[in-house]
Amino acid sequence: MRRPRPRRLRQPGEGDDATPLTVPGTDAFHTAERITLEGNRFVHLGAQAVELSRNSSYNVVDGNVISDVSDGGILMGVVPPGQKGINRGNRVTNNGIHHIGVEYRAASGIWDTATRQTTLAHNQVNDVPYSGILSGPGDDLRGIMRHNRILNDRVFATNRLLADGGGINLRGEQGTSFADGALISGNAVTSSKHGDWKVGIYTDDSTNWASVDGNAVYDYVASIGGCGEEWGPPRPERALPRQLLGRRRTRAGRTTGLPGSLASGHIAESGGRLRRSPPSHLRRQHPAPCACPRPRLRRPHRLRRHPDERRAAPVLPPALERAVTDQ
Template identity: 30%
Template sequence: MRRNTFTHLGAAGVNLETGSQGSQVVGNRFEDISSTGIQVGGTMKVDHHPDDPRQIVKNNTVSNNRVARVAVEHADTVGIFIGYTTHTTVAHNEVFDLPYTGISVGWGWGLFDAGGNSTYPGNLGLPVYDTPTTSRDNQIRDNRIFDVMKTLRDGGGIYALSAQPGTQISGNYIDRVHDGFGGLYPDEGSAYQEWTDNVVQDVPAWLHIWTPSIHDLVVADNYTNEPFMRNNGTNITMKNNTVVQNGEWPARACRIAANSGLEPDYADLLSPSDAAPELCPSGA
């Protein structure tokens, strides 16, 4: 689906449910929606451990969409939600003015990963699987996310849950997380992901890894003007992350920010009042 407007809706704008494969959500406007703007994949057993491979949500693309002022009535929903999916690409979207998280990927707090999450208080009575979920090889890249977490707290610019082998969160520009726990927030059970080449500005913490159940992540080559962060995870590789002083952003950070958000062919989706932030107005 391309070049549509989704507005004044009482539920999600677009929902790609169980078995959705090879779909494209490209170049649309989402605004004034009660719940999530775009949802790909669900959170039930049929999603994380399907009996039939045709039920897997895979090979879907969400790109160059403008998602603004959604979650109007259900403030705990998000701009773009990715549940249990394989090879979902979320790229070059503009996500802003939200009460809660901008982009969320993964689900389950590690409870349905192979071996489960024995430290999570909600695990009693749940089945323990010996096989991984369908969450893997997702790409969350080159998105521009700003003015989020305006109402609620336990969220961030980009939020993740559970093991997602091969998943990469890269090239995103996050600006003005008003409350919340972090610009980059891998939560319970997040594992086997790479968080690289992101630019994070004006946030409570640029990174929030708060518990040992978060493990085997690579966090590298990110840029921020906020020195505060948490890393209480297990086997977290941290390297070449830069804290910028006095607004002197390196040229590479400027390029990442300039490349984020809508690509030129979709710039007309932005309204004059959207005020997308520029990290380096001089074009450094």
């Protein structure tokens, strides 16, 4: 009798679309509630440092140092390939995250994939290969994110290897209205001359229902804006009569606002002086082109530093320092 021919296994990425996977956390907490991680050092690790996912809520990550890890610093929310789950009420505060993404370059200091009522506050994130803080799902996951806050963080020296990112990078739907959407306020995002295209506060990938208020951005290609690859129907646009959003032209394009994004009280350095943009009814209406080139990998080098050597934040220019103090 003829023996059946063995069936060939399908290789990853062959045939149907490949399933997105995420590097797991070295210290991973699933369905965890009311756990506090405080005063720890996460160093010399071969994956993400900390993961809070699969319906983990009301946890606190406070006062930790994360350095020299293969992927990102803190991962939380609905982690790809997951498509559902509610992770709410988590707080990430007072952490120092630097020199991460040693092997996996598309790494962020903090990645909030899809959560509710999350607070990211008073963290310092610096010397990372991609974005400092990334808030948004890995795919079009609507109806999950609500009431998230990114407050008073210090972010600098981002996008050391990969472009098309930013100091604080938002993507996707952040809520259903401005009342329950994301708030980005009181952050200082500076000193990132690396790469061809990076934005201080990057409202990218159809970002909706986000309020950006009272931040300082300096030394990025653009201060605030993003590209509008629509994931769904457009959202209404809301503009304030007085904005402190500095705009400067670069060879990469013009910063643009997205439908459903609110920017106010934003401070930017442009040409060595603070500049207030004119009211919206006096500005010429330009189209909002997508100015994102394809991300490219710069010459690889290791971003290693001794874990005890926490880099001091650069001093803000005098004009920005006075403006932040006055708020």
